[in-house]
Amino acid sequence: xxxxxxxxxxxxxxxxxxxxxxxxxxxxxxxxxxxxxxxxxxxxxxxxxxxxxxxxxxxxxxxxxxxxxxxxxxxxxxxxxxxxxxxxxxxxxxxxxxxxxxxxxxxxxxxxxxxxxxxxxxxxxxxxxxxxxxxxxxxxxxxxxxxxxxxxxxxxxxxxxxxxxxxxxxxxxxxxxxxxxxxxxxxxxxxxxxxxxxxxxxxxxxxxxxxxxxxxxxxxxxxxxxxxxxxxxxxxxxxxxxxxxxxxxxxxxxxxxxxxxxxxxxxxxxxxxxxxxxx
Amino acid sequence: xxxxxxxxxxxxxxxxxxxxxxxxxxxxxxxxxxxxxxxxxxxxxxxxxxxxxxxxxxxxxxxxxxxxxxxxxxxxxxxxxxxxxxxxxxxxxxxxxxxxxxxxxxxxxxxxxxxxxxxxxxxxxxxxxxxxxxxxxxxxxxxxxxxxxxxxxxxxxxxxxxxxxxxxxxxxxxxxxxxxxxxxxxxxxxxxxxxxxxxxxxxxxxxxxxxxxxxxxxxxxxxxxxxxxxxxxxxxxxxxxxxxxxxxxxxxxxxxxxxxxxxxxxxxxxxxxxxxxxx
Numbered sequence: 001x002x003x004x005x006x007x008x009x010x011x012x013x014x015x016x017x018x019x020x021x022x023x024x025x026x027x028x029x030x031x032x033x034x035x036x037x038x039x040x041x042x043x044x045x046x047x048x049x050x051x052x053x054x055x056x057x058x059x060x061x062x063x064x065x066x067x068x069x070x071x072x073x074x075x076x077x078x079x080x081x082x083x084x085x086x087x088x089x090x091x092x093x094x095x096x097x098x099x100x101x102x103x104x105x106x107x108x109x110x111x112x113x114x115x116x117x118x119x120x121x122x123x124x125x126x127x128x129x130x131x132x133x134x135x136x137x138x139x140x141x142x143x144x145x146x147x148x149x150x151x152x153x154x155x156x157x158x159x160x161x162x163x164x165x166x167x168x169x170x171x172x173x174x175x176x177x178x179x180x181x182x183x184x185x186x187x188x189x190x191x192x193x194x195x196x197x198x199x200x201x202x203x204x205x206x207x208x209x210x211x212x213x214x215x216x217x218x219x220x221x222x223x224x225x226x227x228x229x230x231x232x233x234x235x236x237x238x239x240x241x242x243x244x245x246x247x248x249x250x251x252x253x254x255x256x257x258x259x260x261x262x263x264x265x266x267x268x269x270x271x272x273x274x275x276x277x278x279x
Numbered sequence: 280x281x282x283x284x285x286x287x288x289x290x291x292x293x294x295x296x297x298x299x300x301x302x303x304x305x306x307x308x309x310x311x312x313x314x315x316x317x318x319x320x321x322x323x324x325x326x327x328x329x330x331x332x333x334x335x336x337x338x339x340x341x342x343x344x345x346x347x348x349x350x351x352x353x354x355x356x357x358x359x360x361x362x363x364x365x366x367x368x369x370x371x372x373x374x375x376x377x378x379x380x381x382x383x384x385x386x387x388x389x390x391x392x393x394x395x396x397x398x399x400x401x402x403x404x405x406x407x408x409x410x411x412x413x414x415x416x417x418x419x420x421x422x423x424x425x426x427x428x429x430x431x432x433x434x435x436x437x438x439x440x441x442x443x444x445x446x447x448x449x450x451x452x453x454x455x456x457x458x459x460x461x462x463x464x465x466x467x468x469x470x471x472x473x474x475x476x477x478x479x480x481x482x483x484x485x486x487x488x489x490x491x492x493x494x495x496x497x498x499x500x501x502x503x504x505x506x507x508x509x510x511x512x513x514x515x516x517x518x519x520x521x522x523x524x525x526x527x528x529x530x531x532x533x534x535x536x537x538x539x540x541x542x543x544x545x546x547x548x549x550x551x552x553x554x555x556x557x558x
Contacts, residue, residue: 007438011440096435096436098436099383099384099432099436100381100382100383100384100402100432100433100436100437101381101382102379102380102381102382103379103380103381103382103399104378104379105378105379120382123379124437127437128436128437128438131437131438131439131440132438134440153378153379154379156375157375157377157378157379157407158379158403158406158407158410159286159407159410159411160410161290161410161413
């Protein structure tokens with residue numbers, strides 16, 4: 001496994017080969033490792049990037065305190081047979097202020113409504129990384145559901161010759177979705193945190209049991225979280241295909257939520273496949 | 280020379296080869312042909328695209344009447360040894376409404392101020408074409424100076440592995456820059472049209488003779504055009520490097536203009552290299 005810091009060196013190294021690529025912000029956990037294993041089953045060599053992207057953090061968000069744990073990350077990646085770890089500095093990826101941005105749709109939906117500019121920052125850095133690595137395949141986790149949706153749409157609409165694979169969310173035994181931000185939680189918050197997933201699963205059960213009034217279901221979920229000290233950004237049932245409000249009779253849905261415990265913002269989602277006739 | 284209409288067919292055909300690429304909107308003239316010759320000297324095979332891109336035309340602009348002359352275009356390209364002419368339909372390039380856009384800088388400068396959304400449309404389609412053709416080299420004309428500047432900047436800021444070459448503006452014997460839009464001019468307008476270039480050359484002479492008050496020089500040029508029936512969008516002296524107002528002592532300048540004769544909007548520019556100490 002080789003650590004590469006420079007764009008030119010990575011380009012020279014990868015010249016002409018079509019890799020499988022997993023972009024990350026580091027502080028790797030079992031969720032990332034599952035994506036890496038999925039990548040290595042689909043193409044070789046495997047390239048993992050580790051870059052905490054300032055462009056996707058808003059003012060007052062956790063860019064400065066986001067955990068940087070390169071040594072531990074490499075120790076996790078090496079046994080998986082990763083070929084290259086691309087670790088650019090901010091100056092390497094943004095040698096001049098980034099003036100060109102990717103403007104994605106759904107910017108005011110879900111997390112976009114609560115993190116202005118976040119998805120423009122994500123899509124911009126992913127486009128840059130795609131152009132540097134030029135992978136054949138790239139893997140993103142379902143935990144960042146809106147991000148995955150947008151990356152797939154970007155690849156399609158910008159005609160990028162890349163196949164996007166998605167990895168299932170990896171969870172702790174109590175159901176909490178693995179996330180680097182879980183490390184911010186106090187022991188009390190950590191004990192409370194699995195309620196986010198439990199709440200979404202309860203919402204799914206209600207849907208599968210025939211409840212169809214989405215506004216009521218969402219309000220109940222918000223109320224249940226708020227009653228336990230969460231500050232809820234949103235709980236929303238959407239179309240898997242569009243991430244917009246589902247159409248009548250639509251069956252492939254996803255319930256998404258973002259909420260804060262103390263200063264830590266957590267997100268999660270569950271897919272819901274309704275039986276006929278759907279909504 | 281092979282005409283290709285489908286993205287997939289072009290991809291299959293070019294798989295693994297790094298072409299030289301000239302994107303055009305067709306209705307080719309000697310200016311385009313010079314770019315194609317330049318492309319074929321830099322890499323083979325040579326790919327020319329012909330696509331009138333709806334995304335870069337504003338409401339009320341000339342998208343509908345823009346000349347489509349595919350047969351004549353091919354007759355001009357064949358003798359130059361062009362390998363592939365890529366002619367996608369609007370549906371092929373935009374099978375769904377384009378929601379992802381490239382948001383370029385300088386959007387409110389020069390032509391950007393007068394054509395809202397134009398450069399977002401240009402950069403978006405060029406990014407798509409780049410991702411489809413994946414050329415090693417692409418050639419753009421200096422006549423569309425702001426476009427050339429933005430494409431270069433986009434390639435740099437999005438880390439596209441493409442070298443951008445620029446072609447000098449080709450002019451008629453009376454100095455008028457060749458442009459598909461010259462075909463819209465009445466005989467009287469055509470006789471008047473070379474004044475745009477003459478005005479910019481006169482401005483350059485004033486600068487080279489020591490004049491330094493850019494606002495006055497620009498106002499004089501606007502006045503001279505307006506006195507001959509032009510509706511002037513702008514005449515502006517800018518930094519070649521930034522396309523913004525030049526810094527003190529800057530020496531590499533460019534005078535740019537856009538103005539309408541009747542319903543036809545013409546643009547032109549001249550580069551000015553000041554002797555020491557510059558502005």
